[in-house]
Amino acid sequence: xxxxDGFLSSRVWAPLxxxxxxxxxxxxxxxxxxxxxxKIPLMGVMGAFIFAVQMINFPVGSGTSGHLVGGxxxxxxxxxxxxxxxxxxxxxxxALIFQDGGLLALGANVINMAIAGVLAGYLPFVLLRxxxxxxxxxxxxxxxxxxALALGELSLSGVPMPRPVLVVSAGLFVVxxxxxxxxxxxxxxxxxxxxxxxxxxxxxxxGPAAVALGAAxxxxxxxxxxxASERPDGxxxxxxxxxxxxxxxxxxxxxxxxxxxxxxxxxxxxAGRTVAGLLGILAVYVICRAAARILGMRKGAGAAE
Amino acid sequence: MNPVxxxxxxxxxxxxxxxxxxxxxxxxxxxxCVALLGANGSGKTTFALHLNGLLRASGGTVVxxxxxxxxxxxxxIRRRVGLVFQDSESQLFMPTVLEDAAFAPxxxxxxxxxxxxxxxRALEQVGMAHKAHKAPWHLSxxxxxxxxxxxxxxxxxxVLVLDEPTTFLDPPGQRGLAELLASLPQAKILITHxxxxxxxxxxxxxxxxxxxxxxxxxITAIVHEFHW
Amino acid sequence: xxxxxxxxxxxGKAIAGLGMLICIAxxxxxxxxxxxxxxxxxxxxxxxxxxxxPRILLGGAVVLPFAAGIAVxxxxxxxxxxxxxxxxxxxxxxxxxxxxxASTPLPELLAGLEKLGAPEFLLQVMQFVYxxxxxxxxxxxxMRDAAASRxxxxxxxxxxxxxxxxxxLFARAHNRAQAIHRAMVARGFEGRMPALRQLPFRMPxxxxxxxxxxxxxxxxxxxx
Numbered sequence: 001x002x003x004x005d006g007f008l009s010s011r012v013w014a015p016l017x018x019x020x021x022x023x024x025x026x027x028x029x030x031x032x033x034x035x036x037x038x039k040i041p042l043m044g045v046m047g048a049f050i051f052a053v054q055m056i057n058f059p060v061g062s063g064t065s066g067h068l069v070g071g072x073x074x075x076x077x078x079x080x081x082x083x084x085x086x087x088x089x090x091x092x093x094x095a096l097i098f099q100d101g102g103l104l105a106l107g108a109n110v111i112n113m114a115i116a117g118v119l120a121g122y123l124p125f126v127l128l129r130x131x132x133x134x135x136x137x138x139x140x141x142x143x144x145x146x147x148a149l150a151l152g153e154l155s156l157s158g159v160p161m162p163r164p165v166l167v168v169s170a171g172l173f174v175v176x177x178x179x180x181x182x183x184x185x186x187x188x189x190x191x192x193x194x195x196x197x198x199x200x201x202x203x204x205x206x207g208p209a210a211v212a213l214g215a216a217x218x219x220x221x222x223x224x225x226x227x228a229s230e231r232p233d234g235x236x237x238x239x240x241x242x243x244x245x246x247x248x249x250x251x252x253x254x255x256x257x258x259x260x261x262x263x264x265x266x267x268x269x270x271a272g273r274t275v276a277g278l279l280g281i282l283a284v285y286v287i288c289r290a291a292a293r294i295l296g297m298r299k300g301a302g303a304a305e
Numbered sequence: 306m307n308p309v310x311x312x313x314x315x316x317x318x319x320x321x322x323x324x325x326x327x328x329x330x331x332x333x334x335x336x337x338c339v340a341l342l343g344a345n346g347s348g349k350t351t352f353a354l355h356l357n358g359l360l361r362a363s364g365g366t367v368v369x370x371x372x373x374x375x376x377x378x379x380x381x382i383r384r385r386v387g388l389v390f391q392d393s394e395s396q397l398f399m400p401t402v403l404e405d406a407a408f409a410p411x412x413x414x415x416x417x418x419x420x421x422x423x424x425x426r427a428l429e430q431v432g433m434a435h436k437a438h439k440a441p442w443h444l445s446x447x448x449x450x451x452x453x454x455x456x457x458x459x460x461x462x463x464v465l466v467l468d469e470p471t472t473f474l475d476p477p478g479q480r481g482l483a484e485l486l487a488s489l490p491q492a493k494i495l496i497t498h499x500x501x502x503x504x505x506x507x508x509x510x511x512x513x514x515x516x517x518x519x520x521x522x523x524i525t526a527i528v529h530e531f532h533w
Numbered sequence: 534x535x536x537x538x539x540x541x542x543x544x545g546k547a548i549a550g551l552g553m554l555i556c557i558a559x560x561x562x563x564x565x566x567x568x569x570x571x572x573x574x575x576x577x578x579x580x581x582x583x584x585x586x587p588r589i590l591l592g593g594a595v596v597l598p599f600a601a602g603i604a605v606x607x608x609x610x611x612x613x614x615x616x617x618x619x620x621x622x623x624x625x626x627x628x629x630x631x632x633x634x635a636s637t638p639l640p641e642l643l644a645g646l647e648k649l650g651a652p653e654f655l656l657q658v659m660q661f662v663y664x665x666x667x668x669x670x671x672x673x674x675x676m677r678d679a680a681a682s683r684x685x686x687x688x689x690x691x692x693x694x695x696x697x698x699x700x701x702l703f704a705r706a707h708n709r710a711q712a713i714h715r716a717m718v719a720r721g722f723e724g725r726m727p728a729l730r731q732l733p734f735r736m737p738x739x740x741x742x743x744x745x746x747x748x749x750x751x752x753x754x755x756x757x
Contacts, residue, residue: 004596005554005630006622007603013558028654036724037657041398041717042710044661049706051666052673056702058695068699077703089659093666096634096642099595099627104554159603160610186693190700198707357719380721388719395712400640400664404730409720411727438638442667456720 001150002094002109005102009157016153017107023115024088030081039082046078047086047093058183066179071113071146072121072138073184076130077191077198080122087114112149120145126202132185134202139184140177147173307371308332309463309492310356310386314365317351325351327516328365333464338486338493340503340524342533343513349496352513353466356494357386370463384413387457387491391469393449397441402433402452405441409460420459427455431485447478451485458489466494471502500528538582538636543645545738549745550633556749557625560757562614567757568621574748575628582636589635593628600624639663644729657726665709673702 008016031039050070057065074083088110094100101109121142128134151169155161161169191198310333317326326348333339341349354360355367358379367374370385390396399405407424411417428434431451441449450470457465467486471479483505486493497503503510503524510524512531520527527533538546553571560567579589600623608616634642640663643656676698714722 002599004599004623005626006558006600006619006624008558010555010559024655025652028652032654037654037722037726038714038724040654040657040726041661041713042707043658045665045669045706045710045713047658047662048665048669049703051662052669052706053699053702055670055673055677056695056699057677059691085655085658086662089655089662092655092659093662096630097639097663099593099630102554102626103551103630104558104626154603160607160612160615162606162610165606183696183699186696187699187703190696191703194700194704198703359715359719380723383719383721390712390716390719392712394668395709396716398661398664398713398716400660404640404727408717408722408727412717412721412723412725417730441664460720 001113001146002091002101003105003112003150003153004099005104007102007157007159008105008108008153012153012157013104013108016111017104020107020110020115024085024110027081027084027088027115031079031085033081043078043082043086044089046074047090050074050086050090051093058179058186060179060182066176066183068183068187069113069143069180071117072125072135072142072180073187075118075122075142076125076135076138076188076200079200080118083118083122084114087118090114108150108153112146112153116149117142117146130199130202135188136181136185139181143177143180144173147177306334309335309370310494311368312352312355312365315352315355315362315367316364317355317360318363325516326355326362329518331511331518333492333494335463335492336490337509338495338507340507340510341494341496341513342498342500342503342510342524342527342531343519347513348516349513350468353388353468353494353496356464356466357383357388359388380413384409384460385463387460387462387465389450389453389457389465389467389470391472393446393453393473394441396453396456397449400440401437402428402439402441402444403437405452406455406459408456413460423459423461424455427458428452430458430489431455445478446473447475447481450474450478450482454485462491464494465489465491466496468496469498470495471497471499500524500533534583536581536583536636538578541636541741542732542734542738543637543641544648544734545645545742546633546637547642547645547649548742549749550629552742552746553629553749554626556753557622557629559753560618560622562618564618564621564757567752568625570752570756571625571749572628574752575625575632578632578636582632584632584635589631590628592631593624596623596627640729641732644731647729648731648734653729656729660729668709669702669706672705673698676702 031043053070054067056067058067060066071083071087074086077083078086091101091106091109091114095103095106095109121138124137124141125134128137147169151161151166151173188199310331312329312331315326315329315331316324318324329348329352331352341352343349351360355362355374356369358374362374369382372378372382372385374382397405399408403421403424406428407420410420410423415423425434425437428437431454433448433451433455436444436448436452441452444452454465465486470482470486474482479499479502483502486506493506495503495507507524509522510527511521512519512527512533514531520530553574557571576586576590579586597620600620604616604619606616607613607619637645640660643660647653647656680694680698
């Protein structure tokens with residue numbers, strides 16, 4: 001998923017570098033947060049851990065093995081800001097020493113994997129209060145988000161993506177995401193046995209979670225729309241292939257059908273689609289909160305705070 | 306002569322209340338070398354961690370070179386007591402040998418040029434000056450231990466405390482380390498299971514047993530008394 | 534290792550490298566003469582760095598498997614020029630990065646990046662990652678070999694064992710971080726890592742950076 005140099009057009013890599021740089025600086029200050037440099041050895045060694053854990057094979061069937069990417073796991077154990085900095089340092093080392101990912105493309109890769117990926121992994125964990133479902137979804141969404149953004153950026157740069165390629169890539173990404181979710185759950189389980197203190201207990205959603213959600217919603221919404229807008233045939237054919245399209249159309253006449261707001265001048269524009277996407281994410285958020293509250297009430301006094 | 310380390314009635318208890326140290330009295334004279342012997346978990350390392358304030362006593366006093374181990378003295382005490390940990394890999398945390406040897410003076414605020422000069426001199430003293438720009442990962446266990454000692458010497462300490470220094474060292478490595486330590490004028494505390502190694506360097510030993518000092522005296526006498 | 538290129542300041546090399554990367558990335562199609570000129574330039578730089586030219590040129594090809602997939606898609610879509618140029622840009626970019634890193638020890642490179650404005654906190658973390666990268670990989674490798682020598686027959690069991698190994702690796706890493714921090718505190722650390730060692734930026738470094746940029750831009754303007 002690391003994009004090498006030479007693939008992205010300058011109108012893609014340059015603005016992403018321009019956004020990533022201050023974002024990383026800000027995240028660095030947040031990760032430091034009064035600890036000065038005391039956390040540096042921990043973050044550095046955890047970065048080395050991520051490199052090392054890639055060597056462990058997780059058999060997933062018929063002779064194939066998966067590996068842990070680890071962005072979500074880092075966010076559950078170090079917190080999202082520190083996890084983002086650790087992932088950024090890993091991506092930079094990978095680009096420099098292993099030529100895995102480009103240097104001009106580093107901004108894009110950092111946004112995809114260290115920022116959006118980590119945030120998308122952390123959110124379900126927080127919203128679902130550190131439950132197994134939250135851990136699993138965290139692993140899944142962190143990978144899906146990184147992949148969607150990468151595809152979107154390549155697509156915007158003019159890399160041709162015919163339908164079969166899109167379908168195969170999407171399929172591969174879904175499989176890797178599910179594997180990441182499963183591995184993350186298993187490793188979190190192992191950690192809980194070794195030392196429960198490794199994992200953060202997500203506090204009742206407050207300011208930080210809301211901010212994180214807001215940022216993630218924007219990123220995910222934008223990513224989803226990037227991917228959808230440039231190659232609408234690809235996504236629609238994917239859906240058609242899955243047989244969802246025709247069924248959905250006949251079942252529900254959704255107000256956001258075709259991601260077009262029926263509002264005059266906005267209809268069909270990029271902005272219109274983005275707003276529709278964001279509203280969709282907001283709807284998912286409301287549903288998640290409701291579900292979490294219901295689950296929280298069922299768990300009763302034992303719910304982690 | 307005033308002892309360079311003076312411990313009176315040192316007590317230490319863990320968070321759950323278990324007492325790890327139950328009243329330790331200990332003196333170390335300048336230039337003296339004392340071995341700490343005893344079973345694992347008897348309190349040797351716990352005791353050593355009080356000498357530079359990494360652990361805080363629950364009771365009693367620790368005085369190093371005239372300074373009592375207290376919050377406001379920690380910076381100075383950590384300069385005067387050099388602790389060489391068992392795991393050199395975690396002790397050599399800087400990217401190159403020279404930068405690691407210079408860490409202590411740099412952290413103390415010494416000017417870079419001066420710090421690097423002190424580091425170079427310390428590396429020469431331990432015989433590792435020729436590897437100044439190597440990454441620690443490439444060194445052998447014996448070389449890592451020497452660089453760790455250089456990093457401590459760069460602070461110009463009064464006391465060296467070494468925790469199981471011969472772990473991972475082969476016999477030639479152990480002999481080399483013994484020679485190096487014998488050449489250093491600082492007072493030394495040697496935590497070790499290697500009685501022969503201790504015998505090469507230390508005149509006396511102290512035997513730890515369940516958080517107390519059960520005996521002190523010549524090494525051979527202690528070994529005999531406790532069938533060590 | 535010592536050479537005229539090794540002796541140049543890391544910040545100057547980073548600027549020169551970035552300039553090359555931008556020019557290479559901007560190559561449209563077809564730009565064979567420019568690509569050839571860049572290849573010659575990088576080969577000359579490799580020779581100036583007293584590094585083995587064939588090995589470095591081959592090293593840049595590491596990126597090609599990633600590029601190949603996209604190139605094939607482009608070729609199949611009938612756009613063979615785009616396919617070729619993607620491969621060329623990817624290779625030349627990879628070669629530029631490789632030369633930069635091969636002629637600059639990482640701690641120096643990090644200091645150079647700090648001079649150019651990269652956040653210190655991030656660079657210090659990178660320094661620690663680099664220091665303990667191989668140590669932890671060795672630990673993981675040992676675990677993997679130990680597990681392999683006790684081959685499991687049930688797939689689910691192996692999956693759980695792998696998770697256990699990952700958990701143990703995590704715990705060990707955490708303990709090591711604590712041991713490192715303790716060693717730092719014992720040596721006087723109070724919350725401020727020593728600043729990354731800065732070397733003076735001199736005239737030859739400025740000349741090198743400016744000169745490389747000028748040549749890179751000239752090649753782009755004239756030959757592409």
